[in-house]
Amino acid sequence: MSVQALNRNDAAGRFSYPEEIKEDFLKTPGLHFMDGSYVDSAAIWDFMTVEGPRRFPYAYNRERNNQSRLSKDVHFFSGIKYGYLNLTMRDRLIKAHEKGVPIVHVEGGQTVDPYFAAGAIPIVPGPLRAMARDAVEGLDVKDANRRAMKIMEDGRQAISIECCNNPIGSIEAIHQSALPVDMVAPYLCLRCTDYSYILEAYRTKLKNTQLHFIDFPVTRDGAWTVDYVAQLIYDLVKKLGDLRGAVVTEEDLRKEIRRENHGRRLARETMEAIWNAGEIPVTGADIFSIITSGRFDRGDSLACFEFLQQAHAEVIRRAENGVRAAGIPEKPVRLLTVGSCFGFGVNFAEEKGAVLVGTDDHLSKIYADVGEQGNPYEEIAKTILGYDYELPTEQRAQYIVDLVKKTRADGVICGYNWGCNYQSAVSRMIADIVKKQSGVPTINLQVAELGFLDGNEQTQNRVEAFIEMLS
């Protein structure tokens, strides 16, 4: 059984949510937020059908290459709620900041438990770039894309032409005050090679923003590494508490760890139900939302947790009833992607007969719980030091071989962004090891469209050829 995308199109190629789903949508729960507020499903419906299309028309544009369009599966109600979390993120962060909540720019893919526990909101580069773009409203795909490119171009000129699109976009967003950011707190020596640019930007551009580096001992060669990272996490939490004028207790940390562990567990179970289902029950866009919510990246860990609860229930129901999501082809080619900050157009892939089943980077986070007993700083440090994604290359490749089995992937796309020196160095080696050990075909792609709304034809041609080969 497959559900259809009940989209209505206007002359500009935009879709709207059909009235016939409204009654059922309104019966579903809303979302609670960390500030104590609650948004019911009626308010979410109003936003997504009236305010959202007016303020963010690009998200409703059905162009196949639009990387930021909302999920086409309008019957997956959790997906509509994720769209709400996405489109309201900038409003929510500005409101929180006005109430004294520190906003922290983070990089490095680390667990966000300590930031939320300290009463702050962590923001990774992708959403930060998007929120800077959304500071101007009413833009369709092309204009939104032009604005995103202009922000990145300004950042490139201000920071470096050798840097990947993420730091130039996010640092420039802070520089232009597109969002109030109180602290920049990246992790060093993890998958990202652009910290040197962040440091340089701090010296020249962001002098008024606090900086806190968390060092990462790549050797992990003794108990001292846990103590060392734990101390840096302690210092970070203390600084965030100071920004709020509050003392953060170990119990605050344990409470947040318990919530996020529960959320990670829900995200894992949901993904495993998707991988094991006879039919793929949700679209690639919704799969991506579930995985990234398992790392609590929409500015509110409570709302992300409730989204995961609702998505989990819907996916299990669909999997039990053999429902195939709207737009998913019969017997699709299952693609696993490898590489940080790398993705391809999921809607394009679905039209060509494939579906995204996961990304090694984000999946490694939802499979990394934090210990709930003992010293919470040490437990967070142990988790950070143990990420599968951050393992030495041969071990990381083994993790991907295991993921191929788990996700039942037919092919693996290893990708890296222009300017990402670490991924470019290891991507080919991983592609070769995974191909040899798992027996599934792999390709190795360099891309340069990180942060663009419309897909790049060269990337699409290569993805399409790979899908054809696997079909």
Ligand code: SF4
């Ligand atoms: S693409 Fe690479 S260098 Fe750029 S932000 Fe991501 S990990 Fe860092």
